[in-house]
Amino acid sequence: MMKSFALATVLALSASLSSAASPKLMLRQNNPDDLMIFNCVDMPEVCTNMCWGAYCRSIGTGLTYDKPDASEKRRRRRAAGCLVSGGNRCSTRKGYDAGYQCDEYPFASTVGRGASDERVNRCVPAGQNSRQGGTINSFYQSAYCGGGPCDFTASFGNPGAAGVSYCNAYATPEDCDVDDDNQVVGPGGTQDPTEDETADDGTDETDPGEEEPTTEDKKLRKIKKRSKTFVGRYRTAVGTVIDVPGGAYIGQRAFYVEPVNATLWAEPAAALMGVQEMVDNLVVKETKVVEEIETWNAPAPAPAV
Template sequence: MKQFLLLLGILSLLSLGSADTIAFNCNSNQVGGAKCKNWGTTFTWDRPSNRTSEQRTRGAGCGRPNRCSRPPYGSGYQCDEYPFKSVRESDRGNQVNRCVAARQNNAQGQALRNFYYSRGEFRNRGCHNQPPCRLSVAFSNASRLGYCQSRPNCRNDGNEYTRSGPARRDEVQESEFFRLASGTVLFAPGGARIGDVVYHVSFRNETLLEERDVVDGENDDDDDAVVENMQVDEDPIVAVVEGWMDENEGF
């Protein structure tokens, strides 16, 4: 049985045995890279050094300063890259980046860090600070977005870039959708099964997400307030569905 972790509105982490899967809000950079740049959805956390992380960040076009520090973005926004700088596959270069709200990016980073180092409510889950650790991604909360459909419209919405400029997208094959007991629909390109468990992640104090910039896997030295800020609840997969139109149907 697979085990999934869902960060409400942002991402889910799914423990798959051979690989753990993270399901992100489809209104983010990850789906553009996974579905429309053929980056795929399975990666390897390798606990990179600070130097390696910086190289990967620059390769994604997110070195400082970057386009997200200028209008129409600027204060309150961060440069989000896919694949993450915490995974080995980003060494290939040509990652995609997107300007996202700092709170969203920090929440994603904190969940990944807790998962990598099995801290807080991930004490018995995740990578246990033992690289290499494989993980996959899936998506949720995106019924209104064209490029988050089973067969997506991969036209760039103007906020999908590589280091060299606006990203060019390619059409990809269809993916599967699943409904959780809560009614949430999960878009899982890597697959899932009825009975797999999703862990909903929320934050006790969202102010911490605004006050601190969180890096997605460089080290494990966050203080206790940050580590314990996350709460996890279970939500199993109950059905295979046709797409986003089935969200909350019958609930």
């Protein structure tokens, strides 16, 4: 009887320790060089904005999800230029077409780890913005990020897709010279938005997909330095072509999302879905870099005027 009790106690203690250790095990998966792939076929205007900020404004692709509260995210959206006096920059109130939202880079939920602390924005179709938000928040909720905080590197899948601009700017800096009134550098700063500076599209609220449990270990990983002029083009195990400034290595992990219901991922449904609805329709999958297509050395792109 005593032996049975002792055995049961040991098994219970072992299970408890195993359960308590799991958050740390998940956190150990976090590597700032791991790639979050945004499929530019599904969000060409969003990729255009991210590439313009990353390459033409030297913001870079290294990002840290630091679990900001709603107030901090509003400050970052204001710094990016999305929250302006009289309403969202991309709203009909400001004379923009219906069905557009203001997309900021870096994301309001992140800080950049590049050479510039600027924040930029572009008016993009609401459906594309929703797909980007679903991709980001699904990643945050995955075992990789564990609810955050976590470091990662944004990567642009199929950067040559129709409707995508600036994603080759790392190799050809002159691409940044294209005149585009829709690309805006935000005013920066850390001021709180006024009551008159609102998004009007629900993005002022806390993103439901980011309300995740905190992990026990909140220490950010040491960032591995990479060359700012070396660029590589690679293929993943699922066939996606990606460009990685600084280069990648065979076997490097990358994450992407796939919709459970393709109809909800497509227009017009995507534009009508909330963040958590989009997250619930996505599955985060892991792949890896399997082939180096080409690499080149390129001059660092000059900031756009």
